[in-house]
Amino acid sequence: MRIKEHALSLVFAAAFSLTLIGQSIAGLFSYNEEQAAHGATTSNWIEYVTSSDFVVDVAENWQSEFFQFFLFILATVWFVQRGSPESKKVGDEGPGSDKDQFIGEYAHTDSPAWAKVRGWRLWVYSNSLLITMGAIFLLSWLAQAIAGTTVYNSEKAQHGESAITLGEYMLSADFWNRTLQNWQSELLAVGCMVAFSIYLRQRGSAESKPVGVPHDQTSIESD
Structure with missing residues (x-):
């Protein structure tokens, strides 16, 4: 596969992946802050990305x-x-x-x-x-x-x-x-x-x- 011929799809696939990962990390911190404020149990990354909240x-x-x-x-x-x-x-x-x-x-x-x-x-x-x-x-x-x-x-x-x-x-x-x-x-x-x-x-x-x-x-x- 010639990368140049598929560059537009690849660029957006990479950008999508990075923003999704970024969302999951930022969302985890936000979720845990809210959980801590209510005295509830916090989550790790795997637990968060498989949760209904994410x-x-x-x-x-x-x-x-x-x-x-x-x-x-x-x-x-x-x-x-x-x-x-x-x-x-x-x-x-x-x-x-x-x-x-x-x-x-x-x-x-x-x-x-x-x-x-x-x-x-x-x-x-x-x-x-x-x-x-x-x-x-x-x-x-x-x-x-x-x-x-x-x-x-x-x-x-x-x-x-x-x-x-x-x-x-x-x-x-x-x-x-x-x-x-x-x-x-x-x-x-x-x-x-x-x-x-x-x-x-x-x-x-x-x-x-x-x-x-x-x-x-x-x-x-x-x-």
Whole structure:
């Protein structure tokens, strides 16, 4: 494998790993400080990263990120924004024709195998990115709910209150406060990226139009 050809993925994989480790260490110190303040037992690193307290923090961030991408991928099929490199050009709304998508009889010799066939395999492959993002979002959201229920009940137990079920927690204000505060920030970031990229540039970035392209011209129109 030539590292240069996969540098973007490798850089983000490394950055992700470092920030996750950093979160676990900072979270452990914060957790133990809170435990000590209440006269409770502190934890070591292994105990903390396998605890519901750590899992719920990670899962609620993951689910919001994949919700953002799921919604953005779906929205860009049907909606356009003139001038944004994050959008198809006006008039190209929808899933596109078989010819445009190089599927079936229009597939190239080196096209993916499932792009050359018809039936359920073509449908699955044609929507595989959205399906995968949606699946990770739902699984992360479920992990957040399960871990969140444990953390929430632990806090209630400290106050001598009764535990609640997973279903009750998913209808609670705590669950939706955790969820919506992440969703709104992710949607704000995506919306800003779409709008800012109409008028602002970053030379050399695939997420930007060429510097000299007019504001009202979508990047695909400049090809």
